[in-house]
Amino acid sequence: MRELKHINNKFILEPVTDDLLKDVLNIYETNEEYFKISMNGKPSIDSIIEDKNAMPPGLNFNNKKYKLISINGQYIGIIDYIMNYPDEDTVYIGLFIIH
Template sequence: MFAYLSAEAHLNDAADIYRSNRAYLSRIDPLPANPADAVRRDSRQLPPVGAEKSFFLIREHGQAVAVLDYLHGYPDADCAYIGLLLVHGRLHGQGTGGRIVADFCRRMRRAGFQRVRLSVLYDNPDACRFWLRQNFVPVARKTVVFRTRSGSMIKAVNVLQKNLR
Protein backbone atom coordinates (compact mmCIF):
# COMPACT_ATOMS: atom_id res chain seq x y z
CA MET A 1 0.00 0.00 0.00
CA PHE A 2 1.30 3.42 -0.92
CA ALA A 3 1.05 6.51 1.28
CA TYR A 4 0.90 9.90 -0.46
CA LEU A 5 2.47 12.62 1.71
CA SER A 6 3.35 16.27 1.19
CA ALA A 7 6.73 16.36 -0.57
CA GLU A 8 7.59 19.72 0.98
CA ALA A 9 6.86 18.38 4.46
CA HIS A 10 9.28 15.51 3.70
CA LEU A 11 11.82 17.61 1.88
CA ASN A 12 14.94 15.53 2.63
CA ASP A 13 13.35 12.30 1.36
CA ALA A 14 12.05 14.01 -1.78
CA ALA A 15 15.47 15.61 -2.38
CA ASP A 16 17.09 12.17 -2.08
CA ILE A 17 14.79 10.87 -4.83
CA TYR A 18 15.70 13.83 -7.04
CA ARG A 19 19.40 13.22 -6.33
CA SER A 20 19.03 9.58 -7.40
CA ASN A 21 17.63 10.69 -10.80
CA ARG A 22 20.25 13.22 -11.93
CA ALA A 23 20.48 11.76 -15.45
CA TYR A 24 16.77 12.28 -16.11
CA LEU A 25 16.62 15.71 -14.51
CA SER A 26 19.60 16.93 -16.52
CA ARG A 27 17.50 16.50 -19.69
CA ILE A 28 15.51 19.56 -18.62
CA ASP A 29 17.44 21.47 -15.97
CA PRO A 30 20.55 20.22 -14.19
CA LEU A 31 19.96 19.60 -10.51
CA PRO A 32 21.12 22.47 -8.30
CA ALA A 33 23.80 21.86 -5.69
CA ASN A 34 21.00 21.49 -3.14
CA PRO A 35 18.29 19.17 -4.58
CA ALA A 36 15.86 20.44 -1.94
CA ASP A 37 15.79 23.70 -3.92
CA ALA A 38 14.52 21.79 -6.97
CA VAL A 39 11.83 20.07 -4.87
CA ARG A 40 10.67 23.43 -3.51
CA ARG A 41 10.67 24.97 -7.01
CA ASP A 42 8.68 22.11 -8.52
CA SER A 43 6.19 21.91 -5.66
CA ARG A 44 5.48 25.64 -5.88
CA GLN A 45 5.22 25.87 -9.67
CA LEU A 46 1.76 27.18 -10.47
CA PRO A 47 -0.63 25.00 -12.49
CA PRO A 48 -2.50 26.21 -15.57
CA VAL A 49 -5.63 28.25 -14.86
CA GLY A 50 -8.51 25.99 -13.81
CA ALA A 51 -6.31 23.11 -12.63
CA GLU A 52 -5.36 22.13 -9.10
CA LYS A 53 -1.88 20.78 -8.36
CA SER A 54 -0.78 18.01 -5.99
CA PHE A 55 2.87 17.25 -5.27
CA PHE A 56 3.53 14.13 -3.20
CA LEU A 57 6.26 12.02 -1.71
CA ILE A 58 5.15 8.39 -1.99
CA ARG A 59 6.09 5.88 0.69
CA GLU A 60 5.79 2.11 0.60
CA HIS A 61 6.30 0.17 3.85
CA GLY A 62 7.66 3.36 5.41
CA GLN A 63 10.32 3.88 2.72
CA ALA A 64 10.37 6.91 0.42
CA VAL A 65 10.02 5.43 -3.08
CA ALA A 66 8.86 8.20 -5.44
CA VAL A 67 7.78 11.78 -6.03
CA LEU A 68 4.54 12.39 -7.94
CA ASP A 69 3.31 15.73 -9.30
CA TYR A 70 -0.11 15.83 -10.94
CA LEU A 71 -2.87 18.21 -11.94
CA HIS A 72 -6.56 17.65 -11.21
CA GLY A 73 -8.79 18.68 -14.08
CA TYR A 74 -6.22 19.36 -16.78
CA PRO A 75 -6.58 19.71 -19.73
CA ASP A 76 -10.28 19.32 -18.84
CA ALA A 77 -12.40 18.38 -15.83
CA ASP A 78 -12.39 14.62 -16.59
CA CYS A 79 -8.60 14.29 -16.75
CA ALA A 80 -5.77 13.94 -14.24
CA TYR A 81 -2.41 14.99 -15.71
CA ILE A 82 0.85 13.54 -14.38
CA GLY A 83 3.53 16.20 -14.55
CA LEU A 84 6.28 14.14 -12.91
CA LEU A 85 6.79 10.64 -11.58
CA LEU A 86 10.29 10.09 -10.21
CA VAL A 87 10.94 6.65 -8.73
CA HIS A 88 14.01 6.39 -6.51
CA GLY A 89 16.98 5.32 -8.64
CA ARG A 90 17.71 2.27 -6.47
CA LEU A 91 14.25 0.92 -7.33
CA HIS A 92 14.40 1.27 -11.12
CA GLY A 93 13.54 -1.97 -12.90
CA GLN A 94 11.90 -3.56 -9.83
CA GLY A 95 8.24 -2.90 -10.68
CA THR A 96 7.75 -0.08 -8.18
CA GLY A 97 6.87 2.48 -10.86
CA GLY A 98 4.29 0.18 -12.42
CA ARG A 99 2.66 -0.48 -9.05
CA ILE A 100 2.54 3.26 -8.33
CA VAL A 101 0.92 3.96 -11.72
CA ALA A 102 -1.68 1.21 -11.15
CA ASP A 103 -2.46 2.57 -7.67
CA PHE A 104 -2.64 6.15 -8.93
CA CYS A 105 -5.00 5.17 -11.78
CA ARG A 106 -7.28 3.32 -9.31
CA ARG A 107 -7.36 6.40 -7.09
CA MET A 108 -8.16 8.68 -10.02
CA ARG A 109 -10.92 6.36 -11.26
CA ARG A 110 -12.48 6.36 -7.75
CA ALA A 111 -12.20 10.17 -7.70
CA GLY A 112 -14.30 10.30 -10.89
CA PHE A 113 -11.64 11.00 -13.51
CA GLN A 114 -12.15 9.31 -16.88
CA ARG A 115 -8.54 9.37 -18.03
CA VAL A 116 -4.94 10.08 -17.05
CA ARG A 117 -2.65 11.97 -19.39
CA LEU A 118 1.05 12.85 -19.34
CA SER A 119 3.89 14.03 -21.55
CA VAL A 120 7.13 12.13 -22.08
CA LEU A 121 10.26 13.78 -23.42
CA TYR A 122 10.79 12.62 -26.99
CA ASP A 123 14.49 12.13 -26.26
CA ASN A 124 13.68 9.72 -23.39
CA PRO A 125 12.74 6.42 -25.08
CA ASP A 126 13.12 4.41 -21.85
CA ALA A 127 10.40 6.48 -20.18
CA CYS A 128 8.17 6.18 -23.25
CA ARG A 129 8.52 2.37 -23.16
CA PHE A 130 7.69 2.38 -19.43
CA TRP A 131 4.44 4.30 -19.98
CA LEU A 132 3.45 2.17 -22.97
CA ARG A 133 3.87 -0.93 -20.74
CA GLN A 134 1.39 0.71 -18.33
CA ASN A 135 -1.18 0.74 -21.19
CA PHE A 136 -0.90 4.43 -21.99
CA VAL A 137 -1.32 5.23 -25.68
CA PRO A 138 0.08 8.11 -27.75
CA VAL A 139 -2.47 10.82 -28.51
CA ALA A 140 -0.26 13.71 -29.72
CA ARG A 141 3.24 15.01 -30.19
CA LYS A 142 4.01 18.65 -29.42
CA THR A 143 6.69 21.03 -28.27
CA VAL A 144 6.73 22.37 -24.74
CA VAL A 145 8.60 25.27 -23.17
CA PHE A 146 10.30 24.31 -19.90
CA ARG A 147 11.22 27.08 -17.49
CA THR A 148 14.69 26.45 -16.11
CA ARG A 149 16.91 28.22 -13.61
CA SER A 150 18.86 29.73 -16.51
CA GLY A 151 15.90 30.70 -18.70
CA SER A 152 13.84 28.30 -20.79
CA MET A 153 14.18 25.54 -23.35
CA ILE A 154 11.90 23.99 -25.93
CA LYS A 155 11.57 20.20 -26.01
CA ALA A 156 9.52 17.77 -28.08
CA VAL A 157 7.19 15.54 -26.06
CA ASN A 158 4.89 12.63 -26.74
CA VAL A 159 1.50 13.05 -25.07
CA LEU A 160 0.21 9.72 -23.74
CA GLN A 161 -3.16 8.86 -22.26
CA LYS A 162 -4.88 6.01 -20.44
CA ASN A 163 -8.65 5.72 -20.32
CA LEU A 164 -9.95 4.70 -16.89
CA ARG A 165 -13.54 3.80 -17.76
Protein backbone atom coordinates in the same frame (compact mmCIF):
# COMPACT_ATOMS: atom_id res chain seq x y z
CA MET B 1 13.63 9.81 8.01
CA ARG B 2 10.35 10.37 9.77
CA GLU B 3 8.45 7.23 10.76
CA LEU B 4 5.33 6.68 8.68
CA LYS B 5 2.14 4.86 9.43
CA HIS B 6 1.86 2.14 6.83
CA ILE B 7 -0.07 -0.86 5.73
CA ASN B 8 2.05 -3.73 4.43
CA ASN B 9 2.52 -3.62 0.67
CA LYS B 10 0.24 -0.61 0.20
CA PHE B 11 1.38 2.57 -1.50
CA ILE B 12 0.77 5.74 0.49
CA LEU B 13 0.83 9.26 -0.95
CA GLU B 14 1.93 11.89 1.57
CA PRO B 15 1.86 15.65 0.97
CA VAL B 16 5.34 17.17 0.93
CA THR B 17 5.86 19.56 3.82
CA ASP B 18 9.00 21.58 4.53
CA ASP B 19 10.31 18.92 6.92
CA LEU B 20 10.22 16.35 4.09
CA LEU B 21 12.17 18.36 1.50
CA LYS B 22 15.42 16.49 2.23
CA ASP B 23 13.62 13.17 1.68
CA VAL B 24 12.43 14.47 -1.69
CA LEU B 25 15.96 15.62 -2.53
CA ASN B 26 17.28 12.13 -1.78
CA ILE B 27 14.85 10.69 -4.33
CA TYR B 28 15.63 13.40 -6.89
CA GLU B 29 19.35 12.66 -6.52
CA THR B 30 18.83 8.98 -7.42
CA ASN B 31 17.61 10.11 -10.84
CA GLU B 32 20.74 11.93 -11.98
CA GLU B 33 20.22 11.36 -15.72
CA TYR B 34 16.75 12.93 -15.66
CA PHE B 35 18.06 16.10 -14.03
CA LYS B 36 21.01 16.32 -16.42
CA ILE B 37 18.51 16.41 -19.28
CA SER B 38 15.77 18.52 -17.69
CA MET B 39 17.81 20.99 -15.63
CA ASN B 40 21.36 20.71 -16.98
CA GLY B 41 22.53 20.00 -13.47
CA LYS B 42 21.81 18.71 -10.04
CA PRO B 43 18.53 19.13 -8.18
CA SER B 44 18.37 21.27 -5.05
CA ILE B 45 15.90 22.21 -2.33
CA ASP B 46 15.13 25.33 -4.41
CA SER B 47 14.30 23.22 -7.48
CA ILE B 48 12.01 21.04 -5.34
CA ILE B 49 10.16 24.10 -4.05
CA GLU B 50 9.86 25.35 -7.63
CA ASP B 51 8.43 21.97 -8.75
CA LYS B 52 6.05 21.89 -5.79
CA ASN B 53 4.67 25.34 -6.64
CA ALA B 54 4.70 25.20 -10.46
CA MET B 55 1.22 25.57 -11.97
CA PRO B 56 -0.18 26.46 -15.36
CA PRO B 57 -1.62 29.99 -15.29
CA GLY B 58 -5.20 30.45 -14.19
CA LEU B 59 -5.65 27.11 -12.43
CA ASN B 60 -6.87 26.51 -8.90
CA PHE B 61 -3.90 25.57 -6.68
CA ASN B 62 -6.19 23.20 -4.73
CA ASN B 63 -6.09 20.90 -7.77
CA LYS B 64 -2.28 20.61 -7.57
CA LYS B 65 -0.88 17.61 -5.69
CA TYR B 66 2.83 17.07 -5.00
CA LYS B 67 3.38 13.97 -2.89
CA LEU B 68 5.92 11.49 -1.63
CA ILE B 69 5.16 7.87 -2.42
CA SER B 70 5.93 5.32 0.26
CA ILE B 71 5.57 1.60 0.68
CA ASN B 72 6.11 -0.26 3.93
CA GLY B 73 7.28 2.96 5.59
CA GLN B 74 9.99 3.77 3.02
CA TYR B 75 9.87 6.73 0.65
CA ILE B 76 10.28 5.41 -2.89
CA GLY B 77 9.12 8.20 -5.18
CA ILE B 78 7.52 11.53 -5.97
CA ILE B 79 4.39 12.29 -7.94
CA ASP B 80 3.21 15.71 -9.04
CA TYR B 81 -0.22 15.91 -10.64
CA ILE B 82 -3.05 18.33 -11.36
CA MET B 83 -6.67 17.23 -11.10
CA ASN B 84 -9.14 18.38 -13.79
CA TYR B 85 -6.44 19.57 -16.19
CA PRO B 86 -6.48 20.30 -19.05
CA ASP B 87 -10.17 19.39 -18.87
CA GLU B 88 -12.57 18.25 -16.16
CA ASP B 89 -12.13 14.50 -16.75
CA THR B 90 -8.32 14.48 -16.90
CA VAL B 91 -5.47 14.17 -14.42
CA TYR B 92 -2.24 15.69 -15.72
CA ILE B 93 0.91 14.01 -14.33
CA GLY B 94 3.70 16.56 -14.38
CA LEU B 95 6.35 14.51 -12.60
CA PHE B 96 6.67 10.88 -11.58
CA ILE B 97 10.01 9.75 -10.14
CA ILE B 98 10.77 6.42 -8.54
CA HIS B 99 13.97 5.73 -6.56
